[in-house]
Amino acid sequence: MKVIRHFKFFAKNFLYNHFFDSFGYYRTLKNFKIPDYDHEKNKSAVRKKHHGKGGWKTQWDNGFVYRDYENYEEYVDHQKVKFDEMLAIKGGFAKKDIIEYRLKFYNRFSILSYIIPPDGHLLCLGARQGTEVEVLRDLGFSQAMGIDLNPGANNPWVKHGDFMAIEAADHSLDLIYTNAVDHAFNLDAFFKEHARVIKKDGYALYDLNIQSAAKGAGPFEAVEWDREERVFLLMLKYFKQVIRVETEDNWKWVLLKGPIMD
Numbered sequence: 266m267k268v269i270r271h272f273k274f275f276a277k278n279f280l281y282n283h284f285f286d287s288f289g290y291y292r293t294l295k296n297f298k299i300p301d302y303d304h305e306k307n308k309s310a311v312r313k314k315h316h317g318k319g320g321w322k323t324q325w326d327n328g329f330v331y332r333d334y335e336n337y338e339e340y341v342d343h344q345k346v347k348f349d350e351m352l353a354i355k356g357g358f359a360k361k362d363i364i365e366y367r368l369k370f371y372n373r374f375s376i377l378s379y380i381i382p383p384d385g386h387l388l389c390l391g392a393r394q395g396t397e398v399e400v401l402r403d404l405g406f407s408q409a410m411g412i413d414l415n416p417g418a419n420n421p422w423v424k425h426g427d428f429m430a431i432e433a434a435d436h437s438l439d440l441i442y443t444n445a446v447d448h449a450f451n452l453d454a455f456f457k458e459h460a461r462v463i464k465k466d467g468y469a470l471y472d473l474n475i476q477s478a479a480k481g482a483g484p485f486e487a488v489e490w491d492r493e494e495r496v497f498l499l500m501l502k503y504f505k506q507v508i509r510v511e512t513e514d515n516w517k518w519v520l521l522k523g524p525i526m527d
Contacts, residue, residue: 271404273403273404273405274367274371274400274403274404277289277367277399277403278364278367278368281360281363281364281367282360282364285360285363290394290395290399290419290420290421290422291357291358291363291394293357293419294352294356294357294358294394294417295356295357296356297352297353297356297357297417297418298352298353298354298355298356298357299353299354302353302354304350304354307353309342309346311339311342311343311346312343312346312350312484315332315334315343315484315485316484317482317483317484320332320333321333321482321489325491327495328490328491328492328495329452329488329489329490329491329495330488330489330490331450331451331487331488332487332488334450334487337450340450340487341414341427343485343487344414344415344448344485344487345414345415346415346485347393347415347484347485348393348394348413348415348416348417349415352417357394358394363396366396366397367396367399367400369513369514369516370396370397370400370401371400371404372513373442373470373472373518374397374400374401374404374442375404376509376520377401377404377406377440377468377470378404378405380468381406381439381440381468382439383405383406383407384407384408385406385408385439385440386408386437386438386439386440387401387406387408387409387410387438387439387440387441387442388409388410388411388412388431388433388438388440388441388442388462389401389409389410389411389412389423389441389442389443390411390412390426390428390431390441390442390443390445390459391412391413391414391428391443391444391445391448392411392412392413392416392422392423392443393411393413393415393416393417393423394416394417394420394422394423395411395416395420395421395422395423397411397442397444398410398411398422398423399422402422409422410422410423410424411423411424412424412425412426412427412428412431413425413426414426414427428443428445428449428455428458428459429449429450429451429454429455429458430458431458431459431461431462433462434462435461435462436461436462436463436464436465436467436524436526437462437464438462438463438464438467439463439464439467439468440463440467440468440469440470441459441462441463441468441469441470442469442470442471442472443470443471443472444471444472444474444516446471446472446473446496447473447474447482447486447487447488447489448485448486448487448488449487449488450487452488452496452499453499453502456499456500456502456503456504457503459503459524460503460504460524460525460526461524463524464524465523465524465526466522466523467522467523467524468508468520468521468522469500469504469520469521469522469524470518470519470520470521471500471518471519471521472516472517472518473493473496473516473517473518473519474515474516475493475512475515475516475517493517497519500519500521502525503524503525504521504522504523504524504525505521505522505523505524505525506521506522506523507519507520507521508520508521508522
């Protein structure tokens with residue numbers, strides 16, 4: 266069965282590589298490109314305030330600094346703009362990007378078939394277009410789903426949802442995954458919410474963008490930290506075990522098990 270899952274993944278990679286413009290969900294995203302789109306002219310008020318170096322608080326707190334959002338609604342508005350801007354400018358994702366993301370997610374998720382059953386409930390947070398969800402489904406996890414503040418139109422893998430307030434019962438998920446840790450409104454509340462929805466023997470898989478941290482935050486990140494160790498300590502406040510830590514290219518991923526329950 267595991268061999269079949271891997272075959273499906275690589276077969277779809279072949280299709281994306283050779284028939285990208287006529288295969289799959291991504292081919293529809295190019296319809297959202299606006300040929301005469303002027304990014305500076307069309308910037309919303311929230312984007313004029315929040316960009317790479319603008320819109321941040323000046324005071325660091327125990328190694329963390331957050332964007333200076335007026336309220337939670339402003340945070341949501343800012344995070345939702347990212348996908349809309351990308352579609353208007355690029356009309357979706359280039360073939361090279363999709364193949365690279367698929368391979369990255371394959372490397373992350375291959376271990377999961379040994380610890381989570383195929384019918385497990387897996388939720389990808391801040392999944393945007395949903396490449397990670399598609400790869401999980403390719404690997405046989407039929408219940409995998411994603412949530413995002415802005416999943417776009419007709420997204421087959423991602424529905425609307427907020428990873429700061431997940432619509433799931435307490436301790437109901439086998440695994441949550443996200444590579445959007447630096448988009449959290451509040452990291453302590455972020456990890457606490459994830460511990461709430463994960464089963465007592467369930468898992469959390471987090472990706473941290475090392476390159477982004479080294480170069481400074483991009484236009485949509487909501488929090489920065491001075492050292493990765495500070496993020497790990499917060500994780501350990503809410504999870505019992507560190508199962509695996511790996512560094513790969515510009516990413517470091519951490520697999521944790523067992524939420525610490527109240």
